[in-house]
Amino acid sequence: MGIMRQAGSLALAGIAALALNACGRSNVDGDSVVLHRGNMAEPLTLDPHKASGTWENNIIGDMFIGLFTEDAAGETIPGMAESWEMAEDGLSWTFSLREAQWSDGEPVTAYDFEYALRRILTPETLANYASVLYPIRNARAVNTGEMTPEDLGVRAIDDRTLVIELEFPAPYLPGLLTHYTTFPVPRHVVERFGDAWVQPQNIQTNGPYRLVAWRASNYVHVTRNELFWDNDNVCIDEVFYYPTVDNAAAERRVRNGELDLITDFAGQSLPFLRQQVPDYVRVHPYLGIVYFSFNTTLDKFTDARVRNALGMAIDREFIAENILRAGQIPAHSFIPPGVDNYPGTARIGWFDAPVEERRRLARELLEEAGYGPNNPLRFTYTFRATGDNPRIAPVVQQDWQLIADWVQVDIQVVETQIHYSNMRSGDYELGDGGWIGDYNDAYNFLFLAETESVPMNYTRWSNEEYDTLVARANRTVDADQRGRLLVEAEQIMLDDMPYIPIVYYVNKSLVNPRVTGWEDNIVHIHRTRWMCFSDLEDGSAEG
Known part of the structure; x- marks a missing residue:
């Protein structure tokens, strides 16, 4: 395009x-x-x-603005919430809303929030991101059609009082409530125009x-x-x-x-830009990761040995230093550094081995899994059309083919939005992606591998022990104990490798x-x- x-x-x-x-x-x-x-x-x-x-x-x-929003520094501040109280057990939050209007003059009420949260979790809405709201009581059951929207743990007490009940204590809730999935929508407009409510002639905003x-x-x-x-x-x-x-x-x-301003630029342009427009260049750590996803429903990727082998063969240092060239750090975990209340000690076991040794081990693993000259491993790697992704693709293609001549990889560029849509629907083999934290908590990364997080769990990977650990962590109030449980869960995911961590993001902007x-x-x-x-x-x- x-x-x-x-x-x-x-x-x-x-x-x-x-x-x-x-x-x-x-x-x-x-x-x-x-x-x-x-x-x-x-x-x-x-x-x-x-x-x-x-x-x-x-x-x-x-x-739109939700109960909370972000200040210029990206910190969580009150939005529509004027004040709030949390129950002693952390399972119920009561919000008092400020007086506000939609752009057509109608009041913004707690009933708009109640309606919005029921709407996004209604299965017919087909919200790709509904699973981020599963900490809300009964959200998962509503989203899967097992319960009705009226069973959701969200209720308006009056025009300016909203109660949200949770499945488990979520101290990060204010950060989650900055996310667009939690924004109110104007019920009086949505019910009148249906999906056309967001067209310019119809939309009303707060x-x-x-x-x-x-x-x-x-x-x-x-x-x-x-x-x-x-x-x-x-x-x-x-x-x-x-x-x-x-x-x-x-x-x-x-x-x-x-x-x-632009919110991204090519890493290889950094030296030129710093020379030509030094006052414009903004490079800063970013709460995000570049990763590759396996479609684990495919026979070729059901074996963790195959997934680890392909992860081993990638030269992350070369990608970071010679392709991206903007301070990105090779990723040894799925959760990036800087996440609040998280020890961050989970680590890919083979990460520190030299790349040549890793490729030798990768070949052995693939042979153990039954691949070789008489049974070549063939797959297609699809990648986003934006940013540096088209430059990374031929590099990883070569990395994989250096394992053995019977590893045969096709690469295919796809428009970014279509690429993500394909991964959500499972219409891919191995694909690139990036995840940016919606709020500063480890669960916002680990939920991507929960069995019930499909379609956001692009890999369709399912591990009962992992799911149990994440669920236990989410019901643990003690921050240290919760962090240890999440580390244990992340380690299981890293060992099984449904996602291949590549590099931790930095944000790159010209302003x-x-x-x-x-x-x-x-x-x-x-x-x-x-x-x-x-x-x-x-x-x-x-x-």
């Missing part, structure tokens, strides 16, 4: 008043202050109950911005929601989000002043130094409501 084509002629034509002058580009179009954001990929949806990508979150989180236009493969345009409760402290009036699949083109657009309110943070969430332009703040916008 030629994602950047027509961007100048269509998106920028509507804002032709933005010109280059003696002070550089002005972001004032008439009376509006406009921000142009590169946004990695084209969103498949702007419905918070059907989204699953960070690029969708960037837009949805500017339009956050700083509301949707104006969505031009597929071109841009999404939002404008200030004047009824947002904190509207007086919002600087940016309009935002255009552009899909920026082509990193090189996106980097040029930032340097040329067409985009104010025009005129943009204020951008703070590097581990979750890489940057809400537009905190941003402005320095030359507007100091009154020098006209140059």
Whole structure:
């Protein structure tokens, strides 16, 4: 898909008043202050109950706000929740909501939250991300159709009081409640328009911005929601989000002043960018991991020896230092460093062995599993079209084929959104992926391997001991004991290798130094409501 084509002629034509002058580009179009954001990929949806990508979150989180939200530093702060109380056993939370309105003037109530959480867990909604809400009492049973939405442990007491009951104590609940799966939706709009409620002419929002236009493969345009409760402290009036699949083109657009920021760039460009636009470059640790997934429903990948062999053969150091080249660290675990209340001592057993020794051992494991010249191992590796992924693919293809000439690998690039859709449906053999923590807790990574987390468990791997340990950990109040149980579970997963950890992410952004309110943070969430332009703040916008 030629994602950047027509961007100048269509998106920028509507804002032709933005010109280059003696002070550089002005972001004032008439009376509006406009921000142009590169946004990695084209969103498949702007419905918070059907989204699953960070690029969708960037837009949805500017339009909707849940009980909690993020500040400029990515820290959890109150959103719609004005105050809250937790029961002594940690299983019930009561929230008092602030007075707020939807963008059409209707009040935002606790009943909107009750309706939203029931809606996302209703099987007919087909929410890919529903399993992230399974800590809520009966959420899993509702999502599988075993119980009705009315059985969900969420109830509105009155317009401004909401109670959420949990299956187990979840001290990370405020962080989870920043996630778009927990956002309210306007019941009066959804019930009237059905799935069409998110179309620009229908949608109503409770956050700083509301949707104006969505031009597929071109841009999404939002404008200030004047009824947002904190509207007086919002600087940016309009935002255009552009899909920026082509990193090189996106980097040029930032340097040329067409985009104010992008949230990813090619690692090999880092030295050039630091030389050309040093004040734009932002590189920072990120709560995320790049991994590969096996489809363990396929006969060729049911054997842990095969999965470990393919994991062993990958030269992570080469990928990090020569392909990515932006400070990524080869991953020896599935959970990245920096997770709160987690010892992080689980480790891939063969990680420290030299790569040549690992490939020799990989060959032995594959031979033990029955592969060889008379029974070659053949599979297709599919990968995302964005970022550095197309450059990594031929490297890992060669890594695997260096095990033996009877390991035969085809590689195939797939548009990012379609790639993830294929993995959720199990329509792949071995595929790449990335996971960014939705909240700072180890469970947000380990739930991806629980048996009942399909479709987010792309691998379809199932291990009873693993599931039992995670369940025990989730019912353990003591943080140290909980951490030890989760480490034990992670070690089981690493030994069985349904996912191959590759590298820990760093976030890489180019941000025009005129943009204020951008703070590097581990979750890489940057809400537009905190941003402005320095030359507007100091009154020098006209140059």
